[in-house]
Amino acid sequence: MDDTGFGQAPKGGWAALVPELYVDALTVSRRFWCDVLGFSVAYQRPVEGFVYLERHDGAQIMLCQRHSGWEVADMEHPFGRGLVVQVFITDVDTVQHRMADADWPLFEGPREVWRRWGDVMGGKREIMVQDPDGYLILLAQDIGTRPVDAP
Numbered sequence: 001m002d003d004t005g006f007g008q009a010p011k012g013g014w015a016a017l018v019p020e021l022y023v024d025a026l027t028v029s030r031r032f033w034c035d036v037l038g039f040s041v042a043y044q045r046p047v048e049g050f051v052y053l054e055r056h057d058g059a060q061i062m063l064c065q066r067h068s069g070w071e072v073a074d075m076e077h078p079f080g081r082g083l084v085v086q087v088f089i090t091d092v093d094t095v096q097h098r099m100a101d102a103d104w105p106l107f108e109g110p111r112e113v114w115r116r117w118g119d120v121m122g123g124k125r126e127i128m129v130q131d132p133d134g135y136l137i138l139l140a141q142d143i144g145t146r147p148v149d150a151p
Contacts, residue, residue, distance in 0.1 A: 008042065008043065009042065009043065010042040010043070010052070010054040010060055011042070011054065012054065012058050014060075015058070015060045018052075018060045018061060018062055019061055019062065019085055020061075020062035020063070020064055021061065021062070021063055021064070021079070021080070021085075021131075021133070021135055022064055022065075022066045022070075022071070022075065022079065022133075023063050023064065023065060023066065023079075023131075023132070023133050024066060024132075024133055025065075025132065026049050026050075026051065026063060026064075026065040028132050029063050029131060029132050029133065030051055030053075030063060032102075032104070032131055032132050033053055033061065033063065033131065034053065035098070035102065036095070036098050036099055036102050036104055036129075037055075037087070037095055037098070037129075037137070037139070038055055038056075038089070038094065038095060038098065039053035039054060039055050039059070039061065040053065040054060040055070040056075041053060042054045042060070048064075048065075049064060049065025049067070050062065050063070050064045050065070051063050051064075055087070055089065057088070057089055057090045058088075059087045059088065059089065061085070061087075077133065077134050078130065078133065078134020078135070079133040079134050079135055080133070080134060080135035080136065083135065083136065084128075084136045084137075084138050085135060085136065085137050085138070086138045086140060087137060087138070087139050087140070088140050088141075088142070089139050089140070089141055090141065091141060092110060092125045092126070092127055092139055092140070092141040095127070095139055096110060096127055099127075099129060104129065105129075106127055106128065106129060107128040107129050107130050107136065108127070108128040109126050109127035109128055110125060110126065110127045111125070111126050111127075112124070112125050112126075112143065113126060114146070116148060117145070119148060120145040120146065120147065120148065121145060121146050121147070121148055122142075122144075122145050123142070123143040123144050123145065123146065124140040124141060124142060124143060125140070125141045125143050126138060126139065126140045126141075127139050
């Protein structure tokens with residue numbers, strides 16, 4: 001964050017695809033994404049109710065205070081029905097401990113899943129949570145690969 005409070009570009013550069021979530025209360029959502037999920041502010045436009053967040057491991061997301069300008073239909077909770085935002089992180093346990101400290105419930109998990117990636121199986125440790133507006137967030141940690149016929 002620079003002296004103006006507006007910030008700079010994300011430390012890792014701009015991601016090629018970054019979701020922007022409309023939220024009911026930007027301060028509540030920002031606190032959740034930063035304090036619980038471990039993001040930090042890369043850039044913000046306070047007058048517009050906008051914040052661009054990043055994690056040390058490269059994930060980026062934008063949060064915007066709801067306004068009618070870009071809403072294409074009536075919005076009601078939970079927002080994001082049919083959308084799951086997947087965030088690859090380096091340590092699921094740290095986020096899960098932050099959630100417990102904040103008394104924030106898991107939606108699902110933790111679980112270990114193995115999916116076929118061509119000629120190998122790729123493993124992930126996952127937890128799922130709903131943010132303050134009901135968006136589903138899947139946090140996934142890479143746990144390696146193994147041969148397809150391994151148990």
